[in-house]
Amino acid sequence: MTTVRAATRELLRSRGATTVFGNPGSTELPFLQDFPEDFRYVLGLQEAVVVGMADGHAQATGRTALVNLHTAPGVGNAMGAIVTAAANHTPMVVTAGQQVRAMMTMEALLTNVDATLLPRPAVKWAYEPPRPQDVPAALARAFHIAESAPRGPVFLSLPMDDFDVELDAAEARAARHATARRVGGAAQADRAEVEALARKLMTAVNPVLVTGGAVDAEGAWDAAVALAERRGLPVWASPIEGRVGFPETHPLYQGVLPPAIGPLAQTLAGHDLVLVVGAPVFRYYPYVPGPLLPEGTELTLLTSDPGEAARAPVGDALVAGLRPTLELLCELVDKRPHDEAAHRADDTPVEVPEADGEPMSASIALAAMASAAPADTVWVNESPSNIQAFRDHVRIDRPGSFLMTTGGGLGFGLSAAVGAQLGRPDRPVVALVGDGSAQYAITALWTAAAYRVPVTFVVPANREYAILKWFGRFENTPGVPGLDLPGLDLCALARGYGVPAHRATDPAHLAELVGAATTDPDGPVLIEAPVTTVPPVL
Structure with missing residues (x-):
């Protein structure tokens, strides 16, 4: 029996x-x-x-x-x-x-x-x-x-x-x-609807593509690149996405849209058609009022999530599998002449200033980290106050290479990095996790040590909830308690869970530690990098 x-x-x-x-x-x-x-x-x-x-x-x-x-x-x-x-x-x-x-x-x-x-x-x-x-x-x-x-x-x-x-x-x-039993999915959108979208793309004077994390999750990365190249579409990343849906080294890539209503609409000014693929319209926060779209701009959303389609505040929507629909759309549109293609708005490499002692600026530290990590690194990010500096220095250029939470809470970074490394032992995993964020999942270090999971944890330690201090200034809420984190010793915590730990003293030392940890690793390593805060901008 x-x-x-x-x-x-x-x-x-x-x-x-x-x-x-x-x-x-x-x-x-x-x-x-x-x-x-x-x-x-x-x-x-x-x-x-x-x-x-x-x-x-x-x-x-x-x-x-x-x-x-x-x-x-x-x-x-x-x-x-x-x-x-x-x-x-x-x-x-x-x-x-x-x-x-x-x-x-x-x-x-x-x-x-x-x-x-x-x-x-x-x-x-x-x-x-x-x-x-x-x-x-x-x-x-x-x-x-x-x-x-x-x-x-x-x-x-x-x-x-x-x-x-x-x-x-x-x-x-x-x-x-x-x-x-097996249940299949990823249906292509109705052909007539895709044909109508193709006509929109071909008649638009200045269309733009906005990609979200679902492009990566649904295996539609190559299809999105093919469509952008065929029509010469400038490509923006949707704000607050947990994955990257387009290569950030591509000449058509423009950057990440700001996550607030007014600034986002201003960024899209001049485009008469916005095609959003694999993202909600949009993840807004904080509240900065303004028009949802520039005057005269039309938007179409392609998503596999009926809920995202239904709650979008503006534009039309197609609910279908991303990859088959993008592949059909690419077949239906004419190739745009090369000299009409868009180019990256600013492809100038970000200059890294000279180090001026400890603590390092976050930008210097992240540049050093990025320079030492292997090209095939899977990046996990949970350092909210440093996300802009991270995106300046770490350009994701292949699928399945970036993970971040889209839920607004903390505790994802340390634990998700351990799970990701267990799932992809063939690729190095580097987790950038703030010293405050790390406390929400600190016991993940024990699992990393117990199972010898070779994650490289880099902690830019600023001894505060820096992102909340920024929001406090933005929202004009002075005098909020509980935003400083003195007395944290990340290296001691890591060693207590069995993870070797080091404290980087300068950018060169940080790069050396990251390079050693990601080359022929023998288990997890935590690297603490004392940094100064760089406030984000919308």
């Missing part, structure tokens, strides 16, 4: 989901019992870190991540990271243990009361199977929903006594059918 546990593991094998990110509690022990040798369990010391590692792993590999949490308290601890995964459109199946069915009605200790309500609205679907026999089918459905556009996390509550239940012949057949 086949048990629910055996049927569940066969389903996970069929999905390639044999890596389990978790932090076990008593309600999870039956799921983990006699853990198979062909599975890998990645332990995180706190549930938000567990979800963050799964987020980075799923984005780096393109495969749905599997998470196992501890009933209600574990899900509660993880909620911030689940919100981030939802904002990132990360395919993820989050499971949590539940009290035995015989004691759920009396709400015995560790009962997850209203289990499907707790993770909402951050998950696409939340479910607790009504019978043990339904667990395999529910898990299969969870994978299908997580992977369907728009991708995102889903949740299953699994009572701890379900796994030993034996399936009869009919139930075992049903489990095998659930295991074998």
Whole structure:
């Protein structure tokens, strides 16, 4: 006879989901019992870190991540990271243990009361199977929903006594059918609509392309480049995107749009058609009023997310798979003569001033870091006050090379970098994480050390929440407490978790440390770089 546990593991094998990110509690022990040798369990010391590692792993590999949490308290601890995964459109199946069915009605200790309500609205679907026999089918459905556009996390509550239940012949057949099913997607937009968009692109006097992170996530990078080159379209990156959808070294690339309404519209002035691909319209913050678009400008959004299409405040929208639609669009438009092609507005290399002692300016430090990292580095960024300096010095020129949270919270960087490196051991991973941001997921360092994950963590330490001080000036809110972070010793914290750590004394030393850490690494390394704050600008 086949048990629910055996049927569940066969389903996970069929999905390639044999890596389990978790932090076990008593309600999870039956799921983990006699853990198979062909599975890998990645332990995180706190549930938000567990979800963050799964987020980075799923984005780096393109495969749905599997998470196992501890009933209600574990899900509660993880909620911030689940919100981030939802904002990132990360395919993820989050499971949590539940009290035995015989004691759920009396709400015995560790009962997850209203289990499907707790993770909402951050998950696409939340479910607790009504019978043990339904667990395999529910898990299969969870994978299908997580992977369907728009991708995102889903949740299953699994009572701890379900796994030993034996399936009869009919139930075992049903489990095998659930295991074998596949749900496809990425449909091309209606041809007539794509033809209409092609005509718009060809008749527009000065069209522009705006790309978002979904271009990278959906494998549409080459198609976006081909379209831009065929029509000579200048290309802007949509603001506050977690991935890069166009090579930043390309002569058509213009930069990143400002994330506020008025400045963004001003930046697009002079363009009569804006084609936005794989991004919402737009991620605005902070509030700077103004027109949504310049006078006389038309906008069309291409997205696989119906929600993004519906809530866009301006323009028309096509809901379809990005790659097949862009490929068809590229076939339908005429090639623009070369001499009409747009060129990068400012392709002058950013000058790096001479170092003037410690602490370094953030710009100097990031230039040194960028100069030493290998060309195929996967970059993870969670240093909000330094993101502009980062984009000045680190130009992403290939797919799957940049990860950042789009959810607005902290705790993504350290943990996502560990997950990304586990998923892509063939590429170096460098995580730029602020000293304040690092505290939200500091226990990820233990996982990196325990599993010898060779991430290079670079911490630009300014001893404050610098981005909040900037917002305080912008919003005219003086006298806010709690924005300084004295007394943090990142090197000591890292060593306490088993990660070798160094403190860079100048740009040359920082470059030397980054180069050594990313060349033939033997596990994780943390590098603290004391920096001065460089306020961002809109």
